[in-house]
Amino acid sequence: MSQALTMTTGFDKKRVAQQFSKAATTYARHNELQRDCAQTLLSQLGPNAGKLLDAGCGPAAMTAALLPHCSEYLGVDLAPGMLNQAQQHFPQQQWLLADIERLPLAAGQFDTVVANLVVQWCDDLTQVLTELLRVTKPGGRVLCTTVLAPSMEPLMSTWRNLDGGTHSNKFLSPQACEQSLRSLPQNLATQAQVRANNFRYWYPSVLQMLRDLKGIGANYTVRNATPALTAGGLAQLELSMRQHALAEPGKLPMDWTIGVIELDKSKT
């Protein structure tokens, strides 16, 4: 595994990497949303994806499904723990420890770049998509999914109403996401579009929701100043969330808005 990590402002990349590394061995038991989003990306891939970059590959969650589509594969991730898992599962593939906002890779070398639920961990969507387009060949494609607002609801608003704290990162609205695509350099992408998909999952308890978020490593927030959840606080949150358990008696919903982004790199 080769290495190239640099720091940028906003997200504390070291903490993001640590959080995801800690979750590397539990990830596959908690990643239902990630698997559903991966299916969405795979359905758009086509049989000849050529040389492919899996940006933010995690523990190689999509690798088995991607390999039949591509002639060459490279998985990149910020978290060493994730890449260790990836390497154990697929020792014959290539893995690179790097920040996808500053890839230590030459321009114009991938036919296809996929990034499943990773670009929301980057500070500037336009900037990271520009970087992914930079390493894409002329005429190639970039396919991403990302978390948009509103997401992790009604948990986050219920929790905020109880203690005034912010317990998730701020997600772009679908409109702000479209604006980020319009800000891409015009000579890079001939086509840039996003569509929003809604996903709902049902949970037996708030505790189980929080376990899933922690289990995939998504329990990092930029401002880590919110008070720790006490047993009393959890009981109060559970009680407040019960008002949402109407459609499926006894179960609590968690709603996500996922942006599916498709970019075509210009041919020249």
Ligand SMILES: C[S@@+](CC[C@H](N)C(=O)[O-])C[C@H]1O[C@@H](n2cnc3c(N)ncnc32)[C@H](O)[C@@H]1O
């Ligand atoms: C939710 S997981 C998605 C993993 C995988 N793409 C999947 O389909 O399951 C997000 C991954 O992005 C990685 N990540 C977050 N920020 C990153 C960055 N700036 N550069 C590279 N990887 C990053 C995390 O370490 C984590 O493995």
